[in-house]
Amino acid sequence: MDEGARSAVRTETEVELYDFGRSTTLSREHARILEMSFEAFARQWGSLLSARTHGRSQVGVASVSMQTYDEYARSLPPATTLVVCALPGSDARAVIQFPASLATAWVVQMVGGRLGGEPQERPLTHIEQALVRGMITDAIDHLIRSFDGVLPEGISITGIQHSSQFSQVAAANDPVIVAVLPIGFAGGSANASVMLPASVVVRSLAGGPANTPEVTPPGTIDRQVERAPVDLALRLAPRSIRPHEVLDLSVGDLITFPHTADRPLELMVGDQSIATAAVGTSGARLACVVTATTPEPAQEHP
Template identity: 45%
Template sequence: MPQDAKPVMAYDFSRPTTLAREHTRVLEMAFETFARQWGTQLTAKVRVLSQVTREEVQVLSYDEYAGSLPDSTCMVLFDVAGISAKAVIQFPIPAALTWVGHMLGGTGAQSAPERKFTHIEQALLDKIMDDAVEDLHYSLGHLMTAPLSPASIQYNSQFAQAAASRDAMIVAGLEMVVGDSAAPATIAIPAAAILPRLDPLGAQSSTAPAAELVRMQLAQVPVKVCLQLEPITVLPAMVLNLAVGDVLNLGHPRHRPLNVTVDGQTLAQAAVGASGSRLAGSIVHIEEK
C-alpha cells in the first residue's frame, strides 16, 4: 500500500453511525477530562503514580459491547435514574486486586489471580468507584444529569444483564496505568441518558430565526458602562505641563447629570447617587437615537 494512501475502515450497514462528528468531539473531550480526573483520584487513593488515557468513543449495542469484553472481567453496574439500562465501568480483575494491594501497603510486584473480591476488597473498590462516578458527573456536566447509584458487581461479561441486547450504549475505551502495570478499561453509558442532551441549543431553539439567535447571543455579551463628564479640548502644551495642583475648567455644568456611555457612545444621563457604601448613577434621561 502506498505511504500516502488513506486508511480504509469497514462500515457495518447493520449498525449505522448515530453520532454526528461534532457530537463525537464533545463526548471525546468529556471522557478525556474524565480520564485525567480519574487518574489524579487513583494516584491519591492507591498512593502510586497513576494515569488514565482516553481512547476511542463509539456507539455500540449492548450485545456488541458485551461481546467485545473478555469472559472473565470486573463489571461494576450502576442504576441510572429514569432509565432501565445500567451504566458500566469495566476493568480486569487482576488490575483491581493490584489497586487494592497498593491501598493496603503492598508493592504490586506479584500478579494477582482472577477471583471474586472479598468483603474488604470490595469495600475499598467501592471508594474508588465513588470517585470515578463523581469525576464522570463532573466531566460530562449537563450531558449526564441523572444520578448513578451502585447496583452490583459482575465477574462474567456474558452473564451480566446491564441492558437489553439492542440497547444503544456510548462506550469509551480507557488505558489505565497504575505504577508499573497497565490495563484496558471501558465505560458504557446508556445512550438514552446522553443523546437527548448533546445538542447544546436544543431542538426548539435551533429552529428559531437566525436574527433572533444573534440578538439572544448579543444580549448575553458583557459591556463596560461608564459615567462621564463632558470632554474638553486642550492644547498638547497644557497636557505636557500638567502639575499637581493645576485646575482644569470643565465644560460640564454642575446641575447637569453625567453621561452614561458605552464604548464612547452616550446612551443616557444619570444623576450621581449612592447604593449602600458605593457610588451609583440614577438614570434620568435616555438618548433617543
C-alpha cells in the same frame, strides 16, 4: 483495460454497506463533545487512582464509539470486573469495567501493600468490593462533572459483577456509548472501559432533559395546527382542455367554464373543499359569502 486499471476502478467504485443493525450513529459534533468529556474524566480518574493507591497512575482515552450492547459485551474478557450503575429517572444502566487483576492490585495498594508477582484474576471478596466501591463512587462524581450536565446527578452503584458473559445490563441491540481507557501504573498497564446508555446521552446532547422522558403536553399539537396559516381560494367548476389549446392561448382569448352563474363557488384549502360561497364585496374589496359548509367525511352518510 489491464488488470491494474480494473483494480483501480473497483477501488474507486467500492461503496460502504449500510448496517441496519446499527442505524444510530454519532454526529461529529457529539462525538467531539464526548471525546473531550472522557478526556477530562481520564485526567481526573488518573489523579484519583494515584491518590488512592499511593502510586503514579495515568489514564488515557483510546477510543470513543457507539456500539450495540452485544458488541460491547463480546469485546470484554470472560472474567472481568463490571461496576453496574443506575441512572436516576431511567431504567438504563451504565458500566465501569476493568480487569479483575487490576482491581485486586488496587486493593493491595490501598491497604498499604506492595505488588508482588502477577495480580490474581479472581472475584473480589466483600471487603475488597467495599474498597473498590468507595473508589468508583468518587470516580462517578468526576464522570458526572466531566460531562457537564450531559449525565444526570445521583448516579449510584447497584452491584459489582465478574462475568461479562452472564451480565445482561441492556438488551443486545440497545445502542451504547463505549470509551476504552488505557490505565498505566507501576506494575504495567491495562484497558478499562466506560459504557453509557446512548438513549440518555444523545437525548441530553440534543438538548432534551437527561432524566425525564420526552412528553408532549396535551393540546400542544392541536394549538399548533390551529395557529398555522393556510391559503384560501375560490374555485370555479374545473374544465379539462388539451395541451395544444394551452400552447395556443394568446391575449384576448375567451375561455368558458362549465359553471353556471347561479352556482356557488367552492371555498378551497389546498385541494380540500371546505365550503361553498357566493361572490360579494366588502367596501372596495371583493369578498365571498359562505353559503354552506362541506361536511367532514366521517359525518357523511350513504
